[in-house]
Amino acid sequence: MNLFAQAAQFLTDPANWAGPTGIPVRLLEHVGYSALTMAIALVVAVPLGLWVGHTGRGGGVVVGLAGALRSLPTLGLLTLFTLLMGLGLMPPILALVLLAIPPILSGTYSGIAAVSPALVDSARSMGMTESQTLLRVEIPVALPVILGGIRNAALQVLATVTIVAYINLGGLGRYLIDGLAVRDYSRMLASVVLVAVLALAADAVLALFQRLVTSPGLTLTGDRP
Amino acid sequence: MNWLANNWSSVLELAGSHLVQSVVPVVIGLLVSVPLARAAAGSRWLRPVLVTGSSLLYTIPSLTLFVVLPLILGTQITSVGNVVVALTLYVVAILVRSCVDAFESLDRDVLQAATAMGYKPVRRFFGVELPLAVPVMVAGLRVATVSNISxxxxxxxxxxxxLGTLFTDGLRRSIISEIVVGIVATVVIAVVLDQLLRLLGHALTRWQRTGAGARRPAERRRDKNGPGGARGGAGALATVESGGAPA
Known part of the structure; x- marks a missing residue:
């Protein structure tokens, strides 16, 4: 319990909330790395998932690719890219992007693929073009599943960004690695608690967003498509 | 690959430790989740508690648990036990949710038929409910296993x-082959275990394929509703598949 008290003391010490190594700066770095990672992963994975889900072509490849990427250890990629490309922002971001792609890709793909064929056929028979079918029917219906995948990816990224401190970058993991180096357990504890709070807060925000953008037609009682 | 030739015994040792840390949680997690999920299915108070609890737990990063658990368990921070306990919690979080869905979406007609044939609750659970939940369980186990390994x-x-030690050590000493060996070994373990689980699932669900030719329409209807006649099972599968676990 003493350690929890010390961690609480670390977290409430005004000195730790100011300056370039203060908690707000580390928090911003953490969120910044995560946002950059997610932006790249979204640009890659969402269009690919939409295309495969819509055309039905290459579904097996996507599932296999997502599975293969998922089994790659992020820490291994992080250290490998760092050795190959040198210290800097891009090696860890690249490793994190590979972590974020599988949930987004499989969420987008399975969401679109699960849209009832009858619904798609009726959209086409009403004269909608392929892109209209995708934009006005398939995406709105699949949105909860797509956002579920994105939310999942965001959580994993926020959690894993902690380890970029291991290769001399910032973020909330800085306190974990620095605390470990000087055997300051309370600082390590403060670090992981901050990451957990950030993850819980981000999840709550994303869950709210997911609820807000879900088409009301999908939440009506009765048979869901 | 000279590095591997000189260090294969330590790689094997680390791989063994890696395997224990990722597989033991899956086994314990399964043994805990199934009865828990069965009890929660249809329960008015246990179900929301478990479903909310597991999604909250799932949001907690693994590093947080690795650092906090020693304080609760009284273990060393470098102890393998922390990882086993933390990952067991994640496995339970993944499996409970999908198993509750699987048990709740079992076809009532099938359950009534089993009861009518004289199946007592315990035998009905092991003989009918559990086998029908296997596809969803195997899907959950595969996701849990692969994400555990990573x-x-x-x-x-x-x-x-x-095996992660190869990454940190390789970075510190700038040995690329050490890191590559670590990545390859991790992926190999993940693929082998994943395929073993797939085969296990295949072997346990032979009833899904018997007489498939004669029962095409029923089969197709079942596919749409999810595997094993589990209505909503497909939804559960999709949730499981789009989800990894927090690193």
């Missing part, structure tokens, strides 16, 4: 021995 290596950052 998460175990993160423990190396705070000094817990696993």
């Amino acid at each position: 998460m175990v290596s993160v423990g190396a950052v705070i000094g817990i021995q696993s």
